Amino acid sequence: MKANELLYRKLFESASEALIIIDANSGVIIDVNSSVSSFFGYRKNELVEKVVWEIQLFKKIVKNEESFLKLSKCDLPIYRDFPISTKNTKIILYELVISRYTINANNILLFSFSDIAEKKMAENELMLSKEQFKSFMYSATDGFILFDSDLNHIDINKKALDIIGLSRRDVIGKNLIDIVPNIKVSGRYDEYKKVIETGGKFIKIFKPHSKFGDKYIELKAFKVHSGLGMILNDITERKQIEKELQESEEKLRNIFENSTNLFYSHTADHILTYISPQVKQILGCSQEDAMVNWTNFTSNNPINDIGFYNTVKAIETGKQQPPYELELIHKSGRKVMTEVREAPVVKKGKTVSIVGALTDITECKKTEERLNQSLSILRSTLESTADGILVVNNDGKWTSFNQKFIKMWNISKDLIDSGDDKKAVDSILTQLKYPEFFINKVKELYAHPEEYSIDVIEKMDGRIFERYSQPQHNNEKIVGRVWSFRDITEQKMTEKALRESEKNLSMIYKTTTNILFQIGVEPNDCYRFLMVNKAFLTSVGLREEQIIGKITNEVIPKFSINLVHSKYKEAIRKKKTVQWEETSKYPTGDKFGIVSVSPIFDENGKCVYLIGSVNDYTERRMVELQLNKSNKKLREMTLHMQEVIENERMKIALDLHDDLGQKLTALNMDLSWLKGRTIKDIPQLSDKLNEMTDLLNSTIQDVQKIATELRPSILDDLGLIPAIEWLLKEYKSKAKLKYQFNISPQGLVIKKRLTVAIFRIIQEALTNVVRHANATLVKVDIIKENKLLSIAIEDNGKGITKRNIEDSKSFGLMGIKERANVFKGEVKISVEPNKGTKLKVKIPYV
Numbered sequence: 098m099k100a101n102e103l104l105y106r107k108l109f110e111s112a113s114e115a116l117i118i119i120d121a122n123s124g125v126i127i128d129v130n131s132s133v134s135s136f137f138g139y140r141k142n143e144l145v146e147k148v149v150w151e152i153q154l155f156k157k158i159v160k161n162e163e164s165f166l167k168l169s170k171c172d173l174p175i176y177r178d179f180p181i182s183t184k185n186t187k188i189i190l191y192e193l194v195i196s197r198y199t200i201n202a203n204n205i206l207l208f209s210f211s212d213i214a215e216k217k218m219a220e221n222e223l224m225l226s227k228e229q230f231k232s233f234m235y236s237a238t239d240g241f242i243l244f245d246s247d248l249n250h251i252d253i254n255k256k257a258l259d260i261i262g263l264s265r266r267d268v269i270g271k272n273l274i275d276i277v278p279n280i281k282v283s284g285r286y287d288e289y290k291k292v293i294e295t296g297g298k299f300i301k302i303f304k305p306h307s308k309f310g311d312k313y314i315e316l317k318a319f320k321v322h323s324g325l326g327m328i329l330n331d332i333t334e335r336k337q338i339e340k341e342l343q344e345s346e347e348k349l350r351n352i353f354e355n356s357t358n359l360f361y362s363h364t365a366d367h368i369l370t371y372i373s374p375q376v377k378q379i380l381g382c383s384q385e386d387a388m389v390n391w392t393n394f395t396s397n398n399p400i401n402d403i404g405f406y407n408t409v410k411a412i413e414t415g416k417q418q419p420p421y422e423l424e425l426i427h428k429s430g431r432k433v434m435t436e437v438r439e440a441p442v443v444k445k446g447k448t449v450s451i452v453g454a455l456t457d458i459t460e461c462k463k464t465e466e467r468l469n470q471s472l473s474i475l476r477s478t479l480e481s482t483a484d485g486i487l488v489v490n491n492d493g494k495w496t497s498f499n500q501k502f503i504k505m506w507n508i509s510k511d512l513i514d515s516g517d518d519k520k521a522v523d524s525i526l527t528q529l530k531y532p533e534f535f536i537n538k539v540k541e542l543y544a545h546p547e548e549y550s551i552d553v554i555e556k557m558d559g560r561i562f563e564r565y566s567q568p569q570h571n572n573e574k575i576v577g578r579v580w581s582f583r584d585i586t587e588q589k590m591t592e593k594a595l596r597e598s599e600k601n602l603s604m605i606y607k608t609t610t611n612i613l614f615q616i617g618v619e620p621n622d623c624y625r626f627l628m629v630n631k632a633f634l635t636s637v638g639l640r641e642e643q644i645i646g647k648i649t650n651e652v653i654p655k656f657s658i659n660l661v662h663s664k665y666k667e668a669i670r671k672k673k674t675v676q677w678e679e680t681s682k683y684p685t686g687d688k689f690g691i692v693s694v695s696p697i698f699d700e701n702g703k704c705v706y707l708i709g710s711v712n713d714y715t716e717r718r719m720v721e722l723q724l725n726k727s728n729k730k731l732r733e734m735t736l737h738m739q740e741v742i743e744n745e746r747m748k749i750a751l752d753l754h755d756d757l758g759q760k761l762t763a764l765n766m767d768l769s770w771l772k773g774r775t776i777k778d779i780p781q782l783s784d785k786l787n788e789m790t791d792l793l794n795s796t797i798q799d800v801q802k803i804a805t806e807l808r809p810s811i812l813d814d815l816g817l818i819p820a821i822e823w824l825l826k827e828y829k830s831k832a833k834l835k836y837q838f839n840i841s842p843q844g845l846v847i848k849k850r851l852t853v854a855i856f857r858i859i860q861e862a863l864t865n866v867v868r869h870a871n872a873t874l875v876k877v878d879i880i881k882e883n884k885l886l887s888i889a890i891e892d893n894g895k896g897i898t899k900r901n902i903e904d905s906k907s908f909g910l911m912g913i914k915e916r917a918n919v920f921k922g923e924v925k926i927s928v929e930p931n932k933g934t935k936l937k938v939k940i941p942y943v
Contacts, residue, residue: 114209117144121169121197121204124148124162136191136210138184154181158193158208169206173197178213190217240329243321246293248273248286251323260314260331261305277305289318289325296320302332359435359455365412365448379435379457381428396432398424404437408451415443423455434462483583488569490577491546494518505562505582530555542566546575553585560586612636612690612711616649616665618704624649624665627706636688636713657681661692668696669704688713817852818845821859821877828875832867837876845881851940854916855879855888861913862890862936870894870934886942891935896928913938 109116115132119125126144134140137154144152150159157179159165174196181191194209240257244250250268258265263276273280273289280286288299299318304311315330359375369388376387380394387394395401400422407418417440425433439453479486485502489495495518503513506525513521526532535554542550550566563585569577615628626644634641644652653661657679668675674695681688690711697706818840825836847855859877866872872894880887913936914924922940 114211115191117208117210119149119206119208121206124150124159124165124169126152127205133210136183136189136212137181154184157181168195169197169204173206181210240331242268242327242329243323243325244273244289244327245324248289248325250276257329260312260329289327292318292320293325302336357457359457360453361455362442362450362452364450367408370450379427379433379455380425394425394428396424396426400424408439411439411441411451412448415441415446415448417441422458432459433457434459485582487580487582488577489580491575493543495521496577502582505584528556528558530557538564542578546578560584561589612713614709614711616694616707616709618665618669618696618707622662622666624662624707626652633711636711654681664692665694665707668694668707672696672698817847817856818879820856821879824856824860824863825875825877828863828867834863834867834872835874837874839876839878839880841878841880845879847879847886848942851886851920851942854920855886855940858888858913858916858938859890865897865910866890866892866894866934869897872933881942884942886940888938888940889935891933893933896930896932897926897934898928 109128110130112130112132115136116130117133118127118129120127126147126149129139129141129144133144139152139154148162149155150161150165159168174194177193177195179191179193180188182188190213192211192213194211196207196209198205198207240260241254242250242257243252249272250270253265253268258268261268261276268276273286283303285299285301285303291297292299297320300316302313302315305314312331312333313336315332317328317330319326356375357378358373359379360371360373361369362371363369369391372384372387374384376382376384380387382390382394401424404421404423407421411418420436420438423435423437425435427433434457436456436458437453438456439451441448442450442452479497479499480501482499482501485505486497486499487495487502488497502508506528508521508524512524526535529535531554538550538552542548546568549568550564552564554562554564556562561584563583565581565583567579568575569579611630612633613630614626614633617625617627619625625646625648627646629641629644634644637644639652649661650658660677660679664675664677674693676691676693679690679692690713692709692711694707694709696704697708699705822838825838828834829836863875866875870892872892874893876889876891878887878889878891880889910924910926917924917938917940920940922938925937925939927935927937
């Protein structure tokens, strides 16, 4: 069973007919073979499980379900010829055989389609050959030849004889080989035999043997009942026209493809019908994209409205309009300016289309704009220059000048408007001290037009002009001369003053106590001393011959030379004065100074000199070093004294607490004992003993207070942080001063040497707040940041004045600064009126 199914499937799929199996009851397509797709263009999944009357392919066979059921009940098989439309709408004639079968108790219909187009064509040709042969052959405008099966000529019409250039007697009864001897070599003889055997066709265009003339023949061979029929057509003239047309098209294509222009055509309704490939180069898009979306490539520039108006006018009038400019948008977004030339195509007095050529003139427009801009800049430059400019042609005619020239020579507007150049020159000559010298120079230059000239002329009013002249060229040809006049009166006066200044400067240079020097800048970073003053020699302890003419490496100490050269280069690079501090060893000893160098550049922008000076602060530096040593010793002494004082305070506090306190306590106890024994015997002493007891208790409290103020025991017992908290609570209870205390990081440990200093600083600051600030709140912050300890005390009082800060009698602040200074710390006080004072102390945490 399985083998039968496989055989059925193989036969079903390999069948040359298009086979379609349909359920006879429901009209559902059950299966189709592969020929269905090749015949009609439908894929299998487009047909299977669909009802047959819903498929376009079967519309002429089965219109609806009713007609299908009627068909399934007819006597089958049915044979019909149908012109059927394929999926791509091609009409092909098919023979349809509809059969009924029963498979597994199911009724099915088998539709079998066979292509009978060729069969019908053969039948028609045969009918034509039988019924119309003679009429066709003798009335045909083409040549016609009839052969038997051995390719012997049976008949030939006059047109064929004219084409081959032979008579009927030369052809009839003769074999084709006799007429065309090389027919077998060409292979056509065998092709004709094959047509007779298979019934196929043979069509060829060829050039026959030279004995038939220089001709091109189109030959169509086909099988007829007697053998072979052949139609000949002399297409020599057509081939020549085709050749000429091909050449013309090739030329036109070369023009279209190689031209920089874009060619197009559109209908009178403005619908594009053609656009050339140059659209890719001009707009960056494909021809298809441009044809569909042309309006997307046009900008909203008002200039485009003019182009549209010209096109409409050309369509309406049928006459070519002037070229116009059109702004388009490249696919990248940049704007493209084009020039458009159009011509209407008119048929029967009506414009049917517009053909045009579009040229990209973006660069031309940019060049034009740049040219106009250059001319504008040239004119503006000419008018803005400080020189008076005059341009004269070879005939001495003034062709151009600026207003500065007119003003310099006091030429009136009327004289300029008159155009009388001779009178204008005469007016110039009257203003000169030496007019003959002026005019002689002019004559000399006109005698030698290629020469350049520069000289100085003096006016009667005392002004001095520098006159410069050079030939004017146009395409390497001298067409005139350009004269420029510069007022150098002030320059000449400046030069005179400069000479005097240089003389005075030289005197100052030699006599000043400031250190001055001049260095020449040579290639390869070489620097040479050109000049030094006396103060320089005195400072370094060298003679002039040991310095002048020597390169810097020979004079400046080695350990300084790299720094010095780097600063020289920096000054040259930045084109400005550079300063630095330098320490050098010279025969006179260590020298400390602030060195300044300034670069001097020539007209080409090349640095030629370095002018330098040195602010020698060697003596001041020595004093500073000595002072620093003294300050260091003073800080050490101060620290020692503070430690001594604190130790003494601690000792005194201990003595007061331990010795005097104990004795006072013992005295208090004795007084209590005495009071208990005498009050009964001597009642009048009771009041006196009570007074003595109160006084003694008060004295004990004072001693404790003095001891605490001298050195709070909590500072030594618990450390800085608890001591500060105790201090703040004391001020809160005594002065009603609220406080906020912050320490960061938590658990910060302060080194012992700093503990007392910080405590005393905060104690003194809080005392000042209570005494002077009228504050209600104080904030104390102790923060460690890296290697720096920051102590800030801020209140909300009235704020300390600048005068109080700077007052030499502000001992509290002086004490705070001195304690901070001992540890190389700094103190800053910031004040906001009526908002309080902030005291900030920063001490290195080492």
